[in-house]
Amino acid sequence: MRSAAIRLSLLGLCALAQPALSADWFHVAREKGRSIDLDRASVLASDAGTKVAWGRVVLTDEEVDAAGYKTVKALNRYDCRSQTFLTVKRVYLDKQGLTIREEPAQAPKPIPIQPGTLDDHFFKEVCKPATLQQLAKVAAAAEQKALEMSGPAPKLNKPDVAMRHADLQMVKEEPHAEAPSDKPITSKPLIQLPPKPAPRVTEAPKAEAPPPPPPTAAPRYYRPPPRKSVAPKDAHEAPPSHAGEMIMSPHAHWSYEGETGPQNWSRMKPEYATCGSGSRQSPIDIRDGIKVELEPIKFDYKPSYFRIIDNGHTIQVTVGPGLNMEVMGRTYELQQFHFHRPSEERIDGRAFDMVVHLVHKDLDGKLAVVAVLLDRGSAHPLIQTLWNNLPLEKNESYQPAVAINPADLLPSDKSYFTYMGSLTTPPCSEGVLWMVMRQPAQLSPDQLAVFTRFYRNNARPIQPPNGRIIKESR
DSSP, rough: OHHHSSSSOBBBBOSSSOSOOOOEEEEEEEEETTTEEEEEEEEEEEEEEEEEEEEEEEEHHHHHHHHTOEEEEEEEETTTTTTEEEEEEEEEEOTSEEEEHHHHOSSSSOOOOOOHHHHHHHHHHHHSSSOOOHHHHHHHHHHHHHHHHSSSSSOOOHHHHHHHHGGGGOOOOOOOOOOOOOSSSOOOOOOOOOOOOOOOOOOOOTTTTTTOOOOGGSOOBBOOOOOOOOOOSSSSSSOOOTTTTBOOOTTTOOOSSSSGGGGGHHHGGGGTHHHHHHHHOOEEOOOSSSEEEOOOOOOEOOEEEEEEEOOSSEEEEEEEEEOOEETTTTEEEEEEEEESSSSSSSEEBOSSEEEEEEEEEEOOOOHHHHHHHEEEOOOHHHHHHHHHOOSSSSSBBOOOOEEEEEEGSSSOOOOOEEEEEEEESSSSOOOEEEEESSSSSEOOOHHHHHHHHOOOOOOOOOOOTTOOEEEEOO
């Protein structure tokens, strides 16, 4: 089987055997008489943002004698965010469906998915959210399997099973996929496309939960009963921290002002507790940096198509894979960049008009953020391209037919400050490597005014340095 046919574009995880559930083969394409199918029953979520599934290529009768097999199945692991995949293993079967041989086939590194290819068709089918009917089918099969293994037990009908498992993954229903085309699928010579943002997840009430009260009757905030006060041991001892308490309504969303602002982030959800209890929080006022010969940051950016979205907190731009940065012996891939007004970082107490944060991640999941400060001055061509393509609705992304090069955001002088910090938005996770470029870039007053129409203030306040070491390029 040639590489294009064998490399079935399925999401892949290192599952060692096919799923026990019966196969649900979905015809994806026909190429040179061969049938190329996806087993939708095998699609399973793996790590965060990844899925696995089985696919197969069924040869024509004329090809069987030469190939020595009738069908080849492939198990692939797909990263739905970076639009890449790995083939984990292949299984070859004869005309009777009996296994001839199995072989591991994991590639040394993920393979980018080219738009318009067969891989792209598999990717879209596997990475789309599961429907409620699919979830119910999987849940029913699992329930039946459990009953067979454990002996007689009260049986649940299918609606009950669906409700029982509905809280695992509730998503909006999507229309059924279009019928596959038998036309040849060809690659398009395009720059890598960024992944679509994940669809918004909607919760469904559990079967036994009472119906929610009308919105007018629901208080916005939940106030826990008063605790018995305990006097501090001395006048300088802080009162007990309640950072982990859930004092907000589950429907309240974090913001930059009012009762859902930064001062209350740590109390909105348990997973936001680090926003109040962390000791290495960002942003900070950068002062008294130790001047040393800092290693130059090696940027390997190139033109890429992009998606732009107003996500309710900032204007965010997602780019395609393969835009890398290397520093301190680690390679990080650019995930997205976004803007804050005013700048979250300060240099010796000075704030700037805006800042752009370029967020990177390495293969171990470690984050590194490059901050480029922005001051009013001459117009910035790349920023103007972004503003020209702003979506008309919040939380609706737009992908224009133009490319950008994030390298154009970087100043000519690449000297920088560096320190260890955190995300500046909930959940405020720590262990983030920060590199703040020392030379600001410029944008025009008109470009600044455009962003101000969306966000007048979306900057987290300065956080305590807590004795952190700050290095500065000599």
